[in-house]
Amino acid sequence: MLFNSERSVLEHVRYTDAQDGRVFDFYVKRDDLIDPLVSGNKWRKLKYNIEQARHKSSEGILTFGGAHSNHLVATAKACHVAGLKSVGFVRGEELSYNSNSTLMDCAQLGMELVFISREEYRNKEDWEYMNQVRHGFPSFHIVPEGGSNFYGIIGCQEILKETPNDFDHVFVSAGTGTTAAGLILSAGPHTKVHVVSALKGDFMEAQVSKMLNSVVFDEELVEELKGKTVFHDNAHFGGYSKTTPELLRFIKTILAQTQLPIDSVYTGKALYELLRTWKKGELVEHPKVLFIHTGGLQGMRS
Numbered sequence: 166m167l168f169n170s171e172r173s174v175l176e177h178v179r180y181t182d183a184q185d186g187r188v189f190d191f192y193v194k195r196d197d198l199i200d201p202l203v204s205g206n207k208w209r210k211l212k213y214n215i216e217q218a219r220h221k222s223s224e225g226i227l228t229f230g231g232a233h234s235n236h237l238v239a240t241a242k243a244c245h246v247a248g249l250k251s252v253g254f255v256r257g258e259e260l261s262y263n264s265n266s267t268l269m270d271c272a273q274l275g276m277e278l279v280f281i282s283r284e285e286y287r288n289k290e291d292w293e294y295m296n297q298v299r300h301g302f303p304s305f306h307i308v309p310e311g312g313s314n315f316y317g318i319i320g321c322q323e324i325l326k327e328t329p330n331d332f333d334h335v336f337v338s339a340g341t342g343t344t345a346a347g348l349i350l351s352a353g354p355h356t357k358v359h360v361v362s363a364l365k366g367d368f369m370e371a372q373v374s375k376m377l378n379s380v381v382f383d384e385e386l387v388e389e390l391k392g393k394t395v396f397h398d399n400a401h402f403g404g405y406s407k408t409t410p411e412l413l414r415f416i417k418t419i420l421a422q423t424q425l426p427i428d429s430v431y432t433g434k435a436l437y438e439l440l441r442t443w444k445k446g447e448l449v450e451h452p453k454v455l456f457i458h459t460g461g462l463q464g465m466r467s
C-alpha cells in the first residue's frame with residue numbers, strides 16, 4: 166500500500182500528575198507517525214477511497230475542507246503518491262493558494278483548489294449541489310468532508326486490529342465521528358470506546374449512530390454497539406479550533422513529560438479528557454487504556 170501503517174507503533178506512556186504525584190500508565194496508538202501530512206486517521210479514511218478511485222478508474226479524488234483542513238492536505242498527498250489528481254473545494258472565497266501552509270502544501274502536491282463561499286459550502290451535502298459538482302468533475306471519486314463515508318469507516322476498523330485489542334477503555338477524538346464508528350465496530354467485547362467531541366454541541370451520538378447504521382443495517386446491533394460507547398461532549402474548550410491557556414499549557418506539559426506531541430484542535434482535548442476522567446476515578450482500577458493518536462500535527466504550524 167501507499168503508506169505504511171507499521172509505522173504506527175503501540176507506545177507505552179507514563180503520566181505523573183503534578184499535583185499529587187499519582188502515576189497513570191496507558192498506551193498510545195501512534196497513527197500520527199504514519200506520515201507527516203497523510204497523518205493519523207486521515208490515511209485510515211483515505212485508504213479504501215483511493216482503492217475505490219483506482220477501481221473505478223477515476224481521474225482522481227474530489228473532496229471538501231476548511232482552510233486548515235488536515236483531510237485536505239492528506240488527500241492531496243495521498244493522491245499525489247497514488248498518481249491520481251485531486252481537487253479540493255475550500256470553505257472561504259477570500260482565500261487563495263498562498264493563504265497558509267496547509268493550502269500551500271495542497272497546491273504544491275498538485276491539488277486544484279476551488280474556493281467557495283461559506284454559504285455554498287453549507288450546501289455541499291445537498292443532492293442538487295452535489296449533482297452540479299459531479300457534473301463539473303465527472304471522472305472524479307467524490308469523498309465527503311473529513312473522509313466521512315463508508316470506505317472511511319472500513320479503513321478505521323483496521324486501527325485496533327493492529328493492537329492486542331483487549332483494552333478496558335479506548336479514547337479517541339471526534340470531528341465527523343467516522344474514526345469513532347470504525348473503532349466501535351472493531352473493538353473487543355469488553356472494551357468501552359470513549360468518543361471525545363472536538364466540537365460544541367450534543368449531536369455526536371446521533372452522528373455516530375447514523376454512521377454505524379450505514380455499515381451494519383441492524384438497529385439492535387447498533388444499540389448493542391452504543392452500549393459500549395461513552396460520549397464526552399464537554400471537552401471542546403469553547404468549540405471547534407477554540408483553545409484556552411490551560412489547554413496550551415497541558416499540551417506543553419505532556420510534550421515535556423512524555424515526549425508525546427499533541428495538537429490543540431483534536432488530540433490535546435481528547436487526551437485532556439482521558440486524564441480528567443482517570444483523575445475523577447471514573448475508570449476501573451488498574452485499567453488497560455489506549456489513546457488513539459489521530460495525528461493533526463500539520464495543523465499546528467499555523
Ligand SMILES: *Cc1c(COP(=O)(O)O)cnc(C)c1O
Nearest residue numbers: 339340341342344431459460461
Ligand atoms: C480529522 C481529525 C479527527 C476527527 O476524525 P473524525 O473521523 O472526523 O471524527 C481527529 N483527530 C485529528 C487529529 C484529525 O485530524
